[in-house]
Amino acid sequence: MAIDVYWRLPLHGCKGELGIGRANRGDWSPPVVGNLAPGFAAGESDGSSYADHLADIARAAEISGFYGGLLVSFPNTDDPWTIAPALARETKTFRFMIAFQPGFIAPAHAARLSASLQRVSGGRLVYNVITGGGGPSQLWWGDRVAHDDRYARTSEFLDALKAVWREGPVDYRGRFYQIEGGGLAPRLASQAIPEIYFSGSSAAAVAAAGRHADYYLSHLEPFDALKEKLERVRERTAAEGRQARFALRFDILARRTPEEAWAEVARAWQTVDRKALERLNAGTGDSVGFARQSAFRAGLGSVLSHRDLDVDAHIAPGLWSGFNLFRGGPGIGVVGSYEQAAAWLDRYLAAGIDAFVLAGTPHLEEAYRVGEEVLPLVRGRVQDQPARGPRDDYPVVGPEVGQAAQAPISSGA
Amino acid sequence: MGASFFWTLPVDGDRRGPSARRGFIGGLRDERRDRFTDYDYLFQVARAAESAGFTGAFVPWDEQGEDSWIVAASLAREARRLIFLPEIQPGFTTPVYLAKISTSFQRLAGDRLAWKIDLERDPVVRRAHGDHLVGTDFFARAGEYLEAAKGVWTEEPFDYEGRFFAVEKGGLKGPLAGRPLPLTYTAGQSDEALAFAARHADVHLLDGGEPSVVSAQIARLDQALGRFVVSRPVDGQPRRVVKRGIRLSVVARHTAEEAREAVRVTGWESRRDLVAGSHDEVAHRLDELADLGIDQFVLDGTPHLEEAYRIGEHVFPRLTVAARPVARAA
Numbered sequence: 001m002a003i004d005v006y007w008r009l010p011l012h013g014c015k016g017e018l019g020i021g022r023a024n025r026g027d028w029s030p031p032v033v034g035n036l037a038p039g040f041a042a043g044e045s046d047g048s049s050y051a052d053h054l055a056d057i058a059r060a061a062e063i064s065g066f067y068g069g070l071l072v073s074f075p076n077t078d079d080p081w082t083i084a085p086a087l088a089r090e091t092k093t094f095r096f097m098i099a100f101q102p103g104f105i106a107p108a109h110a111a112r113l114s115a116s117l118q119r120v121s122g123g124r125l126v127y128n129v130i131t132g133g134g135g136p137s138q139l140w141w142g143d144r145v146a147h148d149d150r151y152a153r154t155s156e157f158l159d160a161l162k163a164v165w166r167e168g169p170v171d172y173r174g175r176f177y178q179i180e181g182g183g184l185a186p187r188l189a190s191q192a193i194p195e196i197y198f199s200g201s202s203a204a205a206v207a208a209a210g211r212h213a214d215y216y217l218s219h220l221e222p223f224d225a226l227k228e229k230l231e232r233v234r235e236r237t238a239a240e241g242r243q244a245r246f247a248l249r250f251d252i253l254a255r256r257t258p259e260e261a262w263a264e265v266a267r268a269w270q271t272v273d274r275k276a277l278e279r280l281n282a283g284t285g286d287s288v289g290f291a292r293q294s295a296f297r298a299g300l301g302s303v304l305s306h307r308d309l310d311v312d313a314h315i316a317p318g319l320w321s322g323f324n325l326f327r328g329g330p331g332i333g334v335v336g337s338y339e340q341a342a343a344w345l346d347r348y349l350a351a352g353i354d355a356f357v358l359a360g361t362p363h364l365e366e367a368y369r370v371g372e373e374v375l376p377l378v379r380g381r382v383q384d385q386p387a388r389g390p391r392d393d394y395p396v397v398g399p400e401v402g403q404a405a406q407a408p409i410s411s412g413a
Numbered sequence: 414m415g416a417s418f419f420w421t422l423p424v425d426g427d428r429r430g431p432s433a434r435r436g437f438i439g440g441l442r443d444e445r446r447d448r449f450t451d452y453d454y455l456f457q458v459a460r461a462a463e464s465a466g467f468t469g470a471f472v473p474w475d476e477q478g479e480d481s482w483i484v485a486a487s488l489a490r491e492a493r494r495l496i497f498l499p500e501i502q503p504g505f506t507t508p509v510y511l512a513k514i515s516t517s518f519q520r521l522a523g524d525r526l527a528w529k530i531d532l533e534r535d536p537v538v539r540r541a542h543g544d545h546l547v548g549t550d551f552f553a554r555a556g557e558y559l560e561a562a563k564g565v566w567t568e569e570p571f572d573y574e575g576r577f578f579a580v581e582k583g584g585l586k587g588p589l590a591g592r593p594l595p596l597t598y599t600a601g602q603s604d605e606a607l608a609f610a611a612r613h614a615d616v617h618l619l620d621g622g623e624p625s626v627v628s629a630q631i632a633r634l635d636q637a638l639g640r641f642v643v644s645r646p647v648d649g650q651p652r653r654v655v656k657r658g659i660r661l662s663v664v665a666r667h668t669a670e671e672a673r674e675a676v677r678v679t680g681w682e683s684r685r686d687l688v689a690g691s692h693d694e695v696a697h698r699l700d701e702l703a704d705l706g707i708d709q710f711v712l713d714g715t716p717h718l719e720e721a722y723r724i725g726e727h728v729f730p731r732l733t734v735a736a737r738p739v740a741r742a743a
Contacts, residue, residue, distance in 0.1 A: 051520065076587055089490075090491075104510045106543045113480050119452065122450065142508065169541070172543075183541065187478075
């Protein structure tokens with residue numbers, strides 16, 4: 001199977017540099033001179049919208065060879081269900097991986113929204129099913145269902161959605177959803193159900209993933225912990241008679257040389273204050289994934305310099321766990337030369353990963369950089385080589401892949 | 414003055430577009446293949462409405478058609494002036510979700526969203542979507558749906574404790590906050606629908622018909638408003654304003670005879686909201702309705718592309734100043 005590489009579409013705003021600072025792309029900080037999309041001059045907005053910039057990033061990602069992008073969803077983001085249709089007609093190959101919590105949309109309605117999105121985009125919708133980090137933000141959304149029940153609801157949601165999509169007219173009787181004679185009009189029902197990227201680290205999440213995930217999507221974790229988690233998912237998926245596929249999401253900061261990449265981290269480090277360091281080990285909510293990330297960091301000891309946040313240095317340099325000093329979300333990402341970054345992707349491919357969701361700041365320029373400099377160096381799994389080639393009509397990366405595969409690959413340092 | 418005119422988008426494709434395309438069989442080269450979708454035609458209709466001078470586009474919720482939200486959002490960046498009025502089923506999402514997707518729409522489209530809240534959908538269709546509420550319960554939830562969505566939109570932090578929905582420390586923040594709230598459109602002639610409109614709507618759409626029939630509807634709407642105003646003054650305002658709108662199916666031709674024939678061909682003889690006749694007659698009817706205090710018109714006609722142009726070219730110029738379409742709804 002071809003390896004699908006996605007980029008992140010930052011529905012929460014973007015900025016020109018990695019470090020802490022004003023999100024100057026979009027109106028997520030009070031617009032001042034130097035702001036982009038909306039631009040700001042003579043005390044006035046230029047009338048552009050942040051969606052203009054998101055469209056630019058989506059086009060940059062598809063031009064640089066990414067299969068699509070992850071449209072993230074938090075309380076303070078633009079919403080994927082609005083941005084995806086808005087950008088569908090001005091992109092060509094970009095897959096819209098919509099992050100959403102199933103509990104907030106009725107499954108038959110979600111099927112209808114999704115099938116219409118498939119029609120307007122030519123089948124470019126992908127799901128990132130999330131079930132919520134819990135805590136205060138679940139209540140912000142108006143959701144009071146408890147953690148494990150939410151996964152039961154997610155599982156039921158996907159059962160109901162698939163039934164309505166494939167089997168209409170159909171009755172569905174569940175704990176959370178009761179549908180009488182559900183189904184889609186023929187024009188909608190003929191569309192493909194989107195691939196499901198499923199997130200969640202708890203036992204309840206892994207159980208639901210086993211039943212529904214086309215790809216189990218994990219944040220980056222230290223190599224051994226990750227392998228252990230994937231093994232749990234693999235077992236659980238096999239118990240459902242299915243074969244698991246895995247995707248990893250992480251930030252990537254790659255430069256021509258390792259020194260240049262680390263200089264970038266060092267510059268960003270200068271923007272970190274003591275409070276941010278304290279927040280590193282404090283967490284809220286009932287997300288098991290968050291707890292796992294915090295635990296990895298605690299094992300690193302006290303953090304005095306950015307190099308104290310290296311992970312798995314015994315395997316190879318370049319896993320750094322400080323990315324969430326600069327933004328919300330998971331901490332571990334890849335830092336290094338183009339060759340080192342590509343080698344980490346190869347390492348994960350060898351460990352059984354099947355797809356990537358990458359990100360870098362700023363998202364527009366870094367999409368080009370990673371697409372031009374890193375992805376062409378990825379060798380892929382050896383067993384994939386004979387079958388390698390354009391996947392249907394959408395090649396994952398350009399023809400450089402074949403050439404790069406014959407070039408000597410640095411194994412790290 | 415002036416009125417807002419919405420043109421209806423054919424979410425079922427007008428029997429046109431790729432899903433209904435007749436292929437060439439005579440060896441003619443056909444390069445279309447799968448390069449176009451039905452949305453390319455929908456965009457053409459939206460552009461036609463824009464060119465013809467309509468204020469906005471009404472996007473109906475049609476079980477057999479494309480989803481109204483996806484259609485509106487997918488066309489909003491290309492059609493740069495139209496207000497989009499998608500029909501929304503109250504309760505198919507959470508109210509927070511309605512607020513969140515809607516403020517995102519306002520941000521990307523420059524505040525061109527309005528909500529048509531559907532209060533008339535067949536309960537059988539709603540059960541097929543997992544929604545089993547009927548009668549008083551249905552309207553109670555629809556009311557909570559709007560209250561909570563508007564609350565999340567306008568207050569931060571926002572707490573809500575209803576029978577159907579709850580929010581704790583909610584509310585849109587940062588750039589998601591502060592956008593104009595979409596105007597709420599409702600329709601329906603039941604007592605419950607009118608009472609709901611009196612409480613929650615900015616515009617209530619009447620059903621087309623003879624002016625005498627429409628007058629009777631207006632009297633009932635005013636009664637409902639009067640009852641509401643007496644019992645619940647809003648924000649100290651002595652009178653809550655609910656604008657009067659109307660839904661009409663329009664067939665306008667050069668002559669009344671041609672219009673009659675067109676009605677027969679489209680099979681619209683039994684449409685109760687039909688306005689058919691010469692361009693002069695149709696314009697005269699719209700003027701009459703405007704004289705009744707109606708300043709929101711939701712028009713439908715088929716095929717939607719040609720009829721939008723026809724109304725723009727022949728009917729709008731014949732309207733009196735009071736009824737001429739405005740560029741943006743007020």
